[in-house]
Amino acid sequence: MISNDFSAVKTDYNRDGYAYLPGFLSNEEIAGIKEELRRFVEQKVPEMPAGYVFYEDKNDPGTLKQLQDIQNYSPFFGDVLVGSRFEELAGVLLDDAPVARNLEYFNKPPRIGKATPAHQDGYYFMLKPCKAITMWLALEEADETNGCVRYIKGSHQKGMRPHGRTQTLGFSQGITDYSDADHSNEIFFRAKAGDLLVHDAMTIHRTDANKSDRSREALGFIYFGASAKEDLEAKAAYQQKLNEERFEKNEK
């Protein structure tokens, strides 16, 4: 457990667009979350709508890669997202009242877990102003071989890059002009279970495919600032377009 003094973290976050908090949760806390997740996958996932559950191979339940909004299906995960130290940290870093939006589960199954394309979360969020934070909690070791998180330092201050459709389930939009220079500017974070990464909604980030024999499990937390307003029209148009594309491809 860390102390509640987040001022050093805030300095890093404001300057770089991200911050690293090693050991944010203890091993016991991580063990409790993983146990609850196993129960969740067994009991709740079968009831969840298709758009909230993604598999690398939809015919193989062992290849679960992503779950959305798990706070809505479990009081345990509701308490992880709301009224927690995560929410408190979000409020400090946002300089605004945090509005909890989404608790996600991310996995990269061994050997087949695909890369997450370079993107800025704000492109998906469609907020004015773009005031939101994402947190990424390692549930097990993440490194260069199984897809650790990579950031571009200071990119939160350089505006929104062009995004376009990707073929990655769960990450439908990626930066279209991501260059060799971007690749060489990446800062990657090896993380252990319980380590937390936080980033601004404008910060460019991505992860590689999992080439290892290990899985790569994490939780993602999204909080909007209360002063940020969603462009609901743009969101509805975007969702409609995605649905049409999925329909054309006969995808769920």
Ligand SMILES: O=C(O)CCC(=O)C(=O)O
């Ligand atoms: O875990 C991943 O592969 C990607 C996570 C991510 O892009 C995010 O949390 O915004």
